[in-house]
Amino acid sequence: MTAEQFADRHIGPDPADERRMLEAVGYGSIDELMDAAIPEVIRWHGTLDLPAPASEQEAIAELRALAARNTVAVSMIGLGYHGTHTPAVIRRNVLEDPAWYTAYTPYQPEISQGRLEALLNFQTMVTDLTGLATANASMLDEGTAAAEAMTLARRASKSKSPAYVVDADALPQTIAVIASRAEPLGIEVRVLDLDADELPGEFFGLHLQYPGASGAVRDHAPLVRAAHAAGALVTVAADLLALTLLRAPGEIGADIAAGTTQRFGVPMGFGGPHAGYLAVRAGLERMLPGRLVGVSRDADGNPAYRLALQTREQHIRREKATSNICTAQVLLAVMAGMYAVYHGPDGLREIARRTHDHAARLAAGLRAGGVEVADVAFFDTVTVRVPGRAAEVVAAAAERRVNLRLVDADRVGISCDETTTGAHLNAVWAAFGVDPVAGEVDAALPRELRRTSDFLTHPVFRTHHSETAMLRYLRRLSDFDYALDRGMIPLGSCTMKLNATTEMEPVSWPEFAHIHPFAPDAQTAGYREMIAQLEGWLAEVTGYDAVSVQPNAGSQGELAGLLAIRSYHASRGAGHRDVCLIPSSAHGTNAASAVMAGMRVVVVGCDADGNVDLVDLDAKIDKHRDALAAIMVTYPSTHGVYETGIAQLCAKVHDAGGQVYVDGANLNALVGFAKPGKFGADVSHLNLHKTFCIPHGGGGPGVGPVAVRAHLAPFLPGDPLGSHVDAQPAISAAKYGSAGILPIPWAYLRMMGAEGLSRATGVAVLAANYVAARLRGHFPVLYAGNKGLVAHECILDLRPLSKATGVSVDDVAKRLIDYGFHAPTMSFPVAGTLMVEPTESEDLAELDRFCDAMIAIRAEIDTVGAGEWPAGDNPLANAPHTAAMVSGDSWPHPYPRSVGAYPGSVDRMAKYWPPVRRIDGAYGDRNLVCSCPAPEAFED
Structure with a gap:
């Protein structure tokens, strides 16, 4: 080739x-x-300055060379990212299977029953382990899940206080994301050492980490009671693997649980993508952000799944939306849920016990060698004190290809996981200069904090433990669904295009999959070079000066762009500019993102042809000229039109002192022919899962980089672990967001070239x-x-x-x-x-x-x-037709079975049969069930 x-x-x-x-x-x-x-006026007639296109073999070779510059070390850094074994049957038949990764969000539930069932497994897994009533179908990562928990607590709490208390032992990147989200909303984040500091008199919410970043496992029950007495809601950011052995947050009265499911078979990927989770107690389910899978029934009364309640609330509620999250991490949530299905409760307990035993043995060996280990209960992480020697120890471990966490000059953090072996412990002991320990070691979990309640009791978690059973279960579910591997998905605004196999292959390579996001720079040179190249190519394609790939969804890219505008105005002494103009035709996330960025939304009307009404724009600019911060406009428009007035629109807003945000959702209509950064826009987010071939994965993962002109570049997202005082807000929990799937757009751009x-x-x-x-x-x-x-x-x-x-x-x-x-x-x-x-x-x-x-x-x-078919009984009203329906003994309809089953020129040999008939969504919302139903529900 x-x-x-x-x-x-x-x-x-x-x-x-x-x-x-x-x-x-x-x-x-x-x-x-x-x-x-x-x-x-916006047409660009140049040639993109990109490398000459590579063949598939050449692109793979270049990626192999970049991957070789990464070092796959034993990661014992922890901080919410852990080594895990992805079962090969799940890796091959979910992560690498186009039946799963080319699927779209399940807005057409009749042809999405497989991934909806898989997501219901995920929700059930989360609710069972956290001890709470309802979980959504995944969040973007732990940091953003925790931030969403904070805003949920603010909505639900009766307290009028703006204060939100965060445990100082929370993950540092989570604290950074919470703080970034809080500031535009007027929320005051107070980070307190809850072992030493008292809770304030008034606060609306409390965030606890369980176990803490230090590894400490604490009894949080007294803090939960105290918070409730103050009218506050409590979020527990819990490690799900630890919860197989530890008391569940719901059992001590927690209102919300948040976290990540990464260690359930999902590679670290230098920060993502991973499925975060969010679960709530009874009474809060209708405030949950994101997507929620529920059980309903179809036209025959049979149980069927579909998205419930929150589906696309951004498009319905716009500036009144409680969140701008409109995607999830479906592919990764499917993997995590299937990990629980494959291992079952006993298997998960065994993995957790083995992980804990390694940590306990590690601590015992260090203590025996005279090293000071924090005297606290722990699950998988220990903090060790070596005054003045921490950097030396971390370096000594790195020489043995083991990465530890440098807490400060005196302390080292060490985390064990599913992949930890005795050889790894020996390497750590050697780095500290102590001898290995032999013999039995007592567990380090207090009896009163150990879990006694059962979990994952549904048969789905107790059935598919052989590879044969798991393989057939995954095949059965994928057969239920319609994805790009079957045929066309002609979704407007969603750009469901080819995800080439060559683009996908590198995602599974260990040199990309098994890198911790906080690994030393010396071990990630290949990743960082690839990302720099990708950011440069994206800047060239869009006409901007700088790009950050940190936002791990389009919604997060929107927020990042608006926060950059907000910071820019503030830096010029114009912090009072807070009005964001949004056309009535805009994506619903635009308005929700503006509110989250602390802006006031003012809607601009559209004319009869679907264009932004420039007369109304003039009126709105005149009314809000002194407070105008920005306009958000999609180009081409959401109506699918190249509006002729876009350059004029940009000029009008600039003349009034505002910035122009062009939503990049429709960039597939511009690449090579027009550059937003050259026709007047100041900032855009790009949907790499639309224009640049990252698969939709059934509703995630995505990447939403933010691209800006030079004057906004200083205000791009900051490193969540950055220590400088003037750091920019962190949008995601990892510096490069979902870096693990960036080889996909890199390969697409590299192989396509300018032409x-x-x-x-x-x-x-x-x-x-x-x-x-x-x-x-x-x-x-x-x-x-x-x-x-x-x-x-x-x-x-x-x-x-x-x-x-x-x-x-x-x-x-x-x-x-x-x-x-x-x-x-x-x-x-x-x-x-x-x-x-x-x-x-x-x-x-x-x-x-x-x-x-x-x-x-x-x-x-x-x-x-024409009246030849009754209005309520015809092939359209009864669609879709299932095989059971058209092969049944009774056929009371006024059209032939063949018309229902094989309309037009449908290929009878390649016929797709939906597993259920039309689903009654309203019934499911009235009778909300969001976890696996009992098998009896499926009896005829």
Whole structure:
């Protein structure tokens, strides 16, 4: 394969297909199409300054060379990141399986039952171990989970105090993220040594670490009682592996538990991605941020899963949203939940006991050698005092390829984990200059703090312990689902494109997977060089001057960009500027992020063509000129249009002293043809899981880097372990966020090169216009720009048809399942519409298959409208059709079984059958069940 061919592998249509598509759209070339679609005022006609494209083999070789510059040492640093053994059956059949990693967020639950069940396992695992009532379907990492717990406590507490108390023995990176989130919201964080300092008279919340960063295991029950007496809520950041042996937070009255599930089979990855968790006591479940999987029932009354309550609350509540988190870490949550399924409660206890035994043996050997070990109860971590010698000991251990934690000049922290061996203990003892210890060692857990309650009692955690059983369970669940490995997922605003295998392979390499985020710089040279290259390429592609990859989701990139703007204004003595203008068409996370950044949201209207109304913009600027901080605008617009007034918009805001934030969600329509950093924007976040090929993973992981012009560069996210006083806010718990998946966009950019990236953009825009051209005579295309062209997506307006026939947008979405498709984005940004984004990866045959299906569905709608099928009993109203439904003994419907089962030209040999019929979401919200139901629920 030559270097130029990877783009041909990535881009679906071949030159002949492109010619046919251009003919349908009415243009002679892609360049001609792009010149017509993109306003000349922002059009960029240069060539991206990127390395010449590498072949797949060359890119892998370069990544191998970078990986070789990382040192995979034995990590005993701890601080919430631990070595773990990923069971091979889970690594191969979840992490490395496109059936799992190419899936989308389960907003269409009927075709997402496998990953929804896996997430319900995750939620059940968390609630069982924490002893709390309800857990969500994962958070971004422990630091952000703890910050969300803080804001949840503020909402739920009756206390009027702005004070939030944090245990000084909390993880330092968690303290940093909490402080970053608190400041814009006016929350006063007080970090106290709770062994010595008294709680204040008034405070709304208390954050405890269990075990502490030092390793200490404390009885927190008295603190919980004291906090409740003061009207405060208590969050316990708990280690789930420790909770297999230690009393659960819920058993001492904790209101919230937060943390990470990283050590449940998920590699450290230099900081991520990992599935954080958040669990709450009864009564707080409707305040949980993020996603929550619940049990409902389908049209036949059978149990079925779907997202509950919080689903896309940002788009519904906007500036009133309680969180800007709109993603999760689904792929990693699936891995962690399956780790618990595979090992079961007995296996987890055994791993925890072995981990604790190693720590106890380590401490006993050090004490026997005359080393001072902190005299506290511990689970897996000990703190050792060696006055003036700490750095020397850490260096001596590093020479033996073991990383310890340098606490300060006098103290060293040492953590054991699932991967710890006797040889590792010998190396540590040698670093301290003591002899190995032999014989039995007593456990170091106080009897009164040991767990007595059972956990993971559901049969799913007691069944699949052989590899055969686990393999078949994973296969059964993946067969339930529809992902990109089956066919097209034409979701507007979500850019579901090819995640090439070559891009994915390096994620599992030990040199990338098994690096602690706080490992010494000398051991991470390859990682840091790769990240620097990636940040440089992203800056070149976007036209900005600096990039930080720390934000581990698009929502976090938004927050980082707005905090940079806030800090910039403050640095110029303009801290009073706090108004953020947001168009009514914007992504819902925009408004939520602005509120989290301490800004006031002012909505700017859109005109009849879906563009930002520049007249209303002028009025809002005039009204708020002295307080204007920023405008957040998505480009191309959320309506799928290249707005002609974008340069004018930027100028107006700048003239009023504000900054321009361009949401990078739709960057797939710009790369190689326009640069936000050059047409007037000051800052953007980029969705690497959209434009740059990190897979959606069923709803995460993602990476949302923030890119800025030079004047904002000093205000990019800071290192969470940074010690300088003027450090910038930390957005994520690790300096480089979810670094473990950054090889994916690195490989994509390296193999595509400048020409490939530009061609990908052009083909994505061509594909959207081709779909619009084929369907315009059957469904109105709601918005269009210059010469009737759309950008990378088009909105099909079903409202007139729904009004005339009663067929809803839901009916069309579910009927598409029968035709073998995942539905486009439903009712966003306009209710009653479908937003279609085909991307550059789908070939012409798949585009035509989708268009043919939509045209056939239009004919079915007309049949309903003509009265030939009843409004409430037709193939659309009854969709999707399951195999059980169409093969049943009874068929009372006025259309043939074959029409329900095999509509249009569906390939009978490749038919996808959904496992459940249409799900009743309202029933599930009224009867909230968010953990594994009893097996009896599935009996006929």
